[in-house]
Amino acid sequence: MNMYFTEVFDPADLNSSGTRSFNVVLDKQTIASDITPVFGNATEIRMTNLTASSGSNLYLTATSSSTLPPSIFGMELFVIGTTPLTNGSNTKDESGLASLQNRFPVLQEWSGDPCLPAAYPWDWVNCTTDATPRVIALLLKGYGLSGKLPDFSSLDAIQSIDMSNNNITGPIPNFLNSSTNLTYLNLANNNFTGLIPLWLYQKNNLKFNISGNQYLCNSTSCMPEYSPTTVGDAMGQWLAGVIGGVLSTLIAAAILYGVRQWKLSSKRNRPSGTDAGQPNEEEESATPQTLVQNGTNNNKLEDKMSKIITDKGVDRAVQTEIDHEFDVQPSTTTTT
Template structure:
């Protein structure tokens, strides 16, 4: 088991950094407002056009923020995405309040995800608010939070979503390739929650009222310096604490499950100015082993200690406690604690080349802009119109975009060089077929049938014997090297029926007045030469005869009856929370000393 412990005697100075991202989304709402905590909220209409807005039953109203929600009845996953600083640290809080909005008294469960990673399985309640927090380093220029349906007829929803930037120096004992999921955050001795504006980062510190032999105490300091601590606990949190009534008693902090990596931060500040006869000294224990030097809380300052256990293979749970040293005249105390569960290693997401290409597609084809979040991850919650391989950073191997109502020219997505299949038939795509399609090295199938493409077919496609190319139903297309002519919509005897492509059901046959390109390519040139010579001879003979007739008619002008025969016109037609209980063991009352429980870690 790999244990890390650090006592942070703070000697440096740091000022609180105002958050770069401070976004509060009231899901399902359309208005903007500021709540009683001076937090500005906005509705989610600028983030989401899909889903259904709902309102909780009036009898279940909890707060303005929780009265509305957005429900998603389509797609494998639905995501909110915001711009964020790459490499920045962010806290995300997702809240869910069912409130019997559908009058079915059946709160659903579903998955919660962020940036292509599984976060937790949300289990909602008929009467209670449920929220989850994650802290992580953003790997791209955006970050996304998604809800995903996992059970039939249990539609995911979300009530509120909050994004808060954290200082990059905070929580830096956890590797940046891992996320932290909040298990508990407690302000001991407080009788109300503490959050923004008292906490500049808007962490929510729940009240921890004394019980089980513990007593609440308050600091007599006028001011407590908290910004020197790396993780910057807010001053109101450090104004209160819990302790025991006996200097020989110890405080039990609870126990953790052996199957999860845990990260604990503890904050200490002396509540009174001690005289020379008083000493408060204690140590941090895991089971019966001391893991720290004596802790002596400073007055008007903060002492921070952290514990991180990376082991997930232990056969039994661990218990944590604060125990007085033999020379201490005062019992242990603790002001606040944060407990996080550490995730598995985070994914790097879908390959950046494919993300770039998909972004180009969405920019050029607005109907695709409804999809957001990581395209391929987590499996099996990829976007409905793509297929991905199983690489650690998945590659997109197919685009399934038939009958999507797409229109306009095809944008450049040439960076998607792992594509094997592209199916875009039965849309209204127009303009020339892009040359880059012929440069995709792994492309095996390309179906562009039944669109409005025009111009020449790139030779990189027409000459590719390894490519199955389908381009029927594009009447304005020409073969490479031949000039294109405007489609004549007037039916003539030269029209030929064209069989619709297999990817589209039209209900009737389409007709085109263009002949297959193969016809023009098989007429021998000698016939053309003889035809020209013959035509010239006939024309010359007629001109001579017309001249004789005119002379013999004493100046009267006569024309031959009828008009010269017209040449037949030929055109071309080419055919997808680790919710581990970490509880205090009620039977873990040790006999060797008096023990008092502080919290459920």
């Protein structure tokens, strides 16, 4: 028990006989005697090892020499309660919370024990009421968190995490999978990227919400941390490549078909001789000039086909096949 006294009157204003002096009596037992407060100063009397009850009486009694009554300005009374004393929050939980505070400065406004006093924990945590309390929930919805999540796996008693409506980036951390007590995870409306972890679907007792994260994907072809513009450009280039390849194949097929039809038509329209192995009249009457002209026409047709192939970007193997179908040798000009 602490008691505080002071003298309110200046001794110069008091008569020579004016004095203040008293004793402190607890249940007829004097526990402090001849207390004389000093003007302008505080006098503290500390008393320990006292035994009292709800029926005890405390008195201030003037001494025989005092001309002024006793006065007191303050008292503190300490009692041992029935609630067991605690050693504070679990050190592993304190380490995990410190990781979050180091990464997100907005959380550094909170200090001291995160779970104690039990009636006044930090605003964004829930704790058990054990002698050594454990953090079981993180309540960080809309706290303005920005950046990647640090490793807070030391919070191994965590059951519920709500970090929705922030600007958290990076992949969903796999260390959350090691939280065996985790039953609720809300990461909605953030900017997480990358592949959605399979363990989210494999935990039967876990309820989770990852909606509103436009850069997450559930395919092995997922490419993390793309902006919408980059994703659109990449998709456009891919579609252009596919369409271009299909068109090139169709053009090549059409050219091959046309060449074969032209060759078959030429064979059907060619007149045959009267005897096997004998040239027909048209062939007998062919002059060197006619042969050169026919060769030139074939070369022109081949050149046109080659130009089409070059312009359309048809594969070299297809061009070789077309040349084989023509089976036309370049003409040779003979000077007579």
